[in-house]
Amino acid sequence: MKLNCDLGEGFGNWQLVDERTVMPHIDMANIACGFHAGDPVGIRHSVRLARECGVQIGAHPAYPDLVGFGRRSMDCAPEEITAMVLYQIGALRALCAAENTHVEYVKPHGALYNDMMRNDAVLRAILEAVAGAGGQLPLMLMATPRDDDYRKLAAEYSVPLLFEAFADRRYTPEGRLQPRSEAGAVLHDAGEILQQVRDLQRGQVTASDGSVIALAADSVCVHGDNPQGVATIVEIRRALGKD
Amino acid sequence: MKLNCDLGEGFGNWQLVDERTVMPHIDMANIACGFHAGDPVGIRHSVRLARECGVQIGAHPAYPDLVGFGRRSMDCAPEEITAMVLYQIGALRALCAAENTHVEYVKPHGALYNDMMRNDAVLRAILEAVAGAGGQLPLMLMATPRDDDYRKLAAEYSVPLLFEAFADRRYTPEGRLQPRSEAGAVLHDAGEILQQVRDLQRGQVTASDGSVIALAADSVCVHGDNPQGVATIVEIRRALGKD
Amino acid sequence: MKLNCDLGEGFGNWQLVDERTVMPHIDMANIACGFHAGDPVGIRHSVRLARECGVQIGAHPAYPDLVGFGRRSMDCAPEEITAMVLYQIGALRALCAAENTHVEYVKPHGALYNDMMRNDAVLRAILEAVAGAGGQLPLMLMATPRDDDYRKLAAEYSVPLLFEAFADRRYTPEGRLQPRSEAGAVLHDAGEILQQVRDLQRGQVTASDGSVIALAADSVCVHGDNPQGVATIVEIRRALGKD
Amino acid sequence: MKLNCDLGEGFGNWQLVDERTVMPHIDMANIACGFHAGDPVGIRHSVRLARECGVQIGAHPAYPDLVGFGRRSMDCAPEEITAMVLYQIGALRALCAAENTHVEYVKPHGALYNDMMRNDAVLRAILEAVAGAGGQLPLMLMATPRDDDYRKLAAEYSVPLLFEAFADRRYTPEGRLQPRSEAGAVLHDAGEILQQVRDLQRGQVTASDGSVIALAADSVCVHGDNPQGVATIVEIRRALGKD
Numbered sequence: 001m002k003l004n005c006d007l008g009e010g011f012g013n014w015q016l017v018d019e020r021t022v023m024p025h026i027d028m029a030n031i032a033c034g035f036h037a038g039d040p041v042g043i044r045h046s047v048r049l050a051r052e053c054g055v056q057i058g059a060h061p062a063y064p065d066l067v068g069f070g071r072r073s074m075d076c077a078p079e080e081i082t083a084m085v086l087y088q089i090g091a092l093r094a095l096c097a098a099e100n101t102h103v104e105y106v107k108p109h110g111a112l113y114n115d116m117m118r119n120d121a122v123l124r125a126i127l128e129a130v131a132g133a134g135g136q137l138p139l140m141l142m143a144t145p146r147d148d149d150y151r152k153l154a155a156e157y158s159v160p161l162l163f164e165a166f167a168d169r170r171y172t173p174e175g176r177l178q179p180r181s182e183a184g185a186v187l188h189d190a191g192e193i194l195q196q197v198r199d200l201q202r203g204q205v206t207a208s209d210g211s212v213i214a215l216a217a218d219s220v221c222v223h224g225d226n227p228q229g230v231a232t233i234v235e236i237r238r239a240l241g242k243d
Numbered sequence: 244m245k246l247n248c249d250l251g252e253g254f255g256n257w258q259l260v261d262e263r264t265v266m267p268h269i270d271m272a273n274i275a276c277g278f279h280a281g282d283p284v285g286i287r288h289s290v291r292l293a294r295e296c297g298v299q300i301g302a303h304p305a306y307p308d309l310v311g312f313g314r315r316s317m318d319c320a321p322e323e324i325t326a327m328v329l330y331q332i333g334a335l336r337a338l339c340a341a342e343n344t345h346v347e348y349v350k351p352h353g354a355l356y357n358d359m360m361r362n363d364a365v366l367r368a369i370l371e372a373v374a375g376a377g378g379q380l381p382l383m384l385m386a387t388p389r390d391d392d393y394r395k396l397a398a399e400y401s402v403p404l405l406f407e408a409f410a411d412r413r414y415t416p417e418g419r420l421q422p423r424s425e426a427g428a429v430l431h432d433a434g435e436i437l438q439q440v441r442d443l444q445r446g447q448v449t450a451s452d453g454s455v456i457a458l459a460a461d462s463v464c465v466h467g468d469n470p471q472g473v474a475t476i477v478e479i480r481r482a483l484g485k486d
Numbered sequence: 487m488k489l490n491c492d493l494g495e496g497f498g499n500w501q502l503v504d505e506r507t508v509m510p511h512i513d514m515a516n517i518a519c520g521f522h523a524g525d526p527v528g529i530r531h532s533v534r535l536a537r538e539c540g541v542q543i544g545a546h547p548a549y550p551d552l553v554g555f556g557r558r559s560m561d562c563a564p565e566e567i568t569a570m571v572l573y574q575i576g577a578l579r580a581l582c583a584a585e586n587t588h589v590e591y592v593k594p595h596g597a598l599y600n601d602m603m604r605n606d607a608v609l610r611a612i613l614e615a616v617a618g619a620g621g622q623l624p625l626m627l628m629a630t631p632r633d634d635d636y637r638k639l640a641a642e643y644s645v646p647l648l649f650e651a652f653a654d655r656r657y658t659p660e661g662r663l664q665p666r667s668e669a670g671a672v673l674h675d676a677g678e679i680l681q682q683v684r685d686l687q688r689g690q691v692t693a694s695d696g697s698v699i700a701l702a703a704d705s706v707c708v709h710g711d712n713p714q715g716v717a718t719i720v721e722i723r724r725a726l727g728k729d
Numbered sequence: 730m731k732l733n734c735d736l737g738e739g740f741g742n743w744q745l746v747d748e749r750t751v752m753p754h755i756d757m758a759n760i761a762c763g764f765h766a767g768d769p770v771g772i773r774h775s776v777r778l779a780r781e782c783g784v785q786i787g788a789h790p791a792y793p794d795l796v797g798f799g800r801r802s803m804d805c806a807p808e809e810i811t812a813m814v815l816y817q818i819g820a821l822r823a824l825c826a827a828e829n830t831h832v833e834y835v836k837p838h839g840a841l842y843n844d845m846m847r848n849d850a851v852l853r854a855i856l857e858a859v860a861g862a863g864g865q866l867p868l869m870l871m872a873t874p875r876d877d878d879y880r881k882l883a884a885e886y887s888v889p890l891l892f893e894a895f896a897d898r899r900y901t902p903e904g905r906l907q908p909r910s911e912a913g914a915v916l917h918d919a920g921e922i923l924q925q926v927r928d929l930q931r932g933q934v935t936a937s938d939g940s941v942i943a944l945a946a947d948s949v950c951v952h953g954d955n956p957q958g959v960a961t962i963v964e965i966r967r968a969l970g971k972d
Contacts, residue, residue: 011743034330043330044326064551066795068766074558075597076558079284080554083287083338084283086287087277087286087334090334091338094333094336095330097329098371132340132341133340254552256523256555257502307794310793311805312498317797318801318840354804392783526812526813569772570824573823574817575823576822577816578819580815580862584858615827640877
């Protein structure tokens with residue numbers, strides 16, 4: 001069960017976090033590619049640090065929306081999405097090449113990720129990009145009870161999938177994330193978070209109504225953009241017996 | 244003697260030229276990479292057209308200056324230049340991969356090109372990027388009497404060079420371009436342009452004072468951003484016996 | 487019945503149209519404010535030309551989406567919309583001040599305009615901006631049978647309204663624009679366009695089913711981004727007896 | 730002797746500082762206008778906070794370079810500089826209007842500021858913008874022994890000037906800032922900083938060679954982008970007897 005974390009999300013003079021505090025504790029770094037965050041110099045620094053820490057690098061493409069940090073859905077045509085995802089994967093790849101490392105997977109960011117999960121046209125546009133980029137990159141999606149449907153769809157593009165779950169989000173009995181607008185949607189208690197991670201390791205999760213549902217995740221998404229998040233990552237790592 | 248031309252220089256809704264009128268007549272397309280021009284969808288269209296026309300594709304990276312079309316020098320640090328050139332080469336490469344073709348060389352654009360020719364620190368930053376990107380890409384420079392100096396410098400980075408000359412610019416007796424601010428710097432007469440191209444094919448050029456100087460160019464830069472330019476390209480092609 | 491036209495929609499090196507061919511024939515210029523098009527120098531040129539031609543200047547704010555030309559809906563929060571509209575109105579105003587003229591109204595662009603017409607939260611966010619900018623600027627909306635509802639809503643913000651109709655779009659019997667995806671949605675025949683303009687002058691329009699419906703418009707929107715459009719503007723002007 | 734401080738320099742999700750810790754301790758806030766930093770929502774928040782704290786608001790226009798934070802000189806034409814400064818002043822003004830306050834002066838940012846101080850063509854382009862914006866805004870420059878020359882030049886544009894000095898920078902015997910590349914150029918010792926501020930209040934400063942030179946400053950520039958800077962501001966305020 002690998003820990004993945006969004007990184008490289010500064011831009012020029014603006015930095016969200018000192019990544020040296022986070023990188024040693026994760027397995028996979030989703031590195032911003034310049035559209036929602038990440039300037040070339042900053043991306044390169046994140047890439048170098050990931051390589052030094054033996055962390056896998058994933059492309060983290062987004063809608064072109066720096067001011068909105070890629071969190072605002074944009075009504076883009078499929079060919080626009082395909083081309084922008086290709087562009088971002090390639091940009092990151094060249095910076096990886098210069099650091100003697102490479103991109104190992106793709107995980108869309110923010111609103112693009114959300115749109116991909118609820119709109120198959122967006123998912124297909126992304127799959128076309130990932131396939132077109134070459135190199136057999138897997139695409140990371142959110143684990144849901146629909147995993148098999150997604151696998152079938154991705155197989156049309158010969159794109160392997162990775163599934164991730166969330167350590168600090170409450171799941172509905174249907175295996176979906178409880179909307180953030182609802183009370184209790186985000187877990188803040190460290191004990192609850194660690195329990196959820198241990199459950200996920202066993203392929204299950206306890207839903208908001210107390211029922212236990214199956215959820216098969218290859219990776220857990222963790223947050224390293226604040227000191228509290230980093231502390232939680234260290235605890236999750238220990239709970240998973242990874243240290 | 245190949246003809247190279249800047250293309251892919253629209254942006255979203257804005258297009259400078261219908262590239263189908265130009266592409267069939269050139270040998271090498273310097274395709275914008277998004278920093279001075281070129282959105283992902285537009286770049287992909289140019290790449291596809293280049294492949295269909297059997298035209299070699301070069302990356303045409305620039306300073307990050309859409310509003311200035313990359314024509315304004317920016318006081319960037321070498322590590323910034325290296326990273327931004329890597330980013331742009333990679334972005335174009337992924338769009339090429341999706342179209343089953345590839346980037347074959349790199350030619351910087353506008354102010355970045357000019358700064359490279361007069362500032363070795365900029366040239367070195369670009370060479371580091373081209374080397375780091377991998378794939379043995381050649382870098383295209385302006386042919387001058389200093390070709391050998393540039394070859395030595397590039398050899399430090401194991402980057403091969405290509406040299407280009409200009410069909411429609413008057414050269415000084417020192418083998419430099421006459422500044423545009425001076426009268427006669429730009430050739431407008433078709434006969435003069437064709438004569439200069441024929442001279443370049445023989446490795447020489449007639450300078451502003453009438454003297455004939457040696458100039459070894461692999462390629463001639465032509466302009467396809469207006470109908471008159473396209474007509475001139477067709478004539479140059481014929482003058483070179485390429486059709 | 488005034489003719490309004492989107493202008494100032496170049497960006498740096500990219501120009502859609504030579505505005506000197508259009509400006510003399512219109513009454514109101516909706517000038518881009520930099521978010522979907524319009525760089526400061528280009529905006530200033532359009533402002534100067536409008537003043538020289540005695541054309542009223544309207545702010546034409548948009549979503550921040552140069553590459554999409556403001557045509558892609560973005561899921562922005564109301565406070566984001568209010569602030570971005572204020573920013574754009576102010577930017578245009580300063581360029582007008584330097585040219586001894588001023589902004590006389592506001593007409594949102596593209597996807598922001600469409601979102602405003604179908605989502606009252608977007609409309610309210612825009613009204614708050616127009617009110618906050620000061621100077622009693624009217625907001626221009628699309629004329630529909632709901633004009634009075636909009637007037638009531640705008641009155642809460644003390645913002646006067648202007649209504650526009652389209653010369654070249656087919657209306658439904660409900661007084662809405664027929665979707666572009668449907669056949670016949672856009673009028674191409676000059677005779678039909680001129681007839682529709684004459685009808686609009688009398689406060690009515692012939693709908694797609696042949697019925698005649700009432701539509702009260704202060705202005706007709708015309709298109710000046712291509713030579714055919716400019717020719718049509720000249721004919722509309724004559725049909726309206728304005729020359 | 731007023732304290733001025735650069736603020737509003739976040740962008741969307743990125744914030745450099747919690748401005749509530751700084752704003753109560755300064756007299757003048759130089760608020761970013763969107764070109765090097767500052768999105769519309771963030772600018773509006775800074776404007777509101779300034780008004781609540783009774784702090785004067787200055788426009789802080791910059792070169793269009795978000796990724797470089799406006800710190801990289803760009804080779805812009807005078808008409809480009811004039812138009813971009815107008816645009817930024819206007820944008821800030823509209824956000825001030827919506828918050829019932831107004832822009833009271835203009836202080837260019839970063840590389841634009843530096844270029845203005847060493848290139849009269851840049852200064853003139855900025856003066857033309859400040860004059861054109863209307864409202865008799867003063868322009869803030871760096872106090873040097875050339876103050877009178879600048880006053881004469883600004884008088885051609887009827888633009889009043891304000892002069893600022895730096896609390897934490899060592900001055901040369903010629904009354905210039907010692908280059909940052911030289912040892913001792915930046916004062917870090919709180920005692921030295923406070924002594925320099927007290928000297929400035931008396932119209933003088935002790936230069937790097939120990940000589941005391943005259944320097945007439947209306948305002949001292951302080952830094953609020955880190956907790957140490959804020960602490961220093963509070964001490965400076967006390968040293969000036971302002972609390």
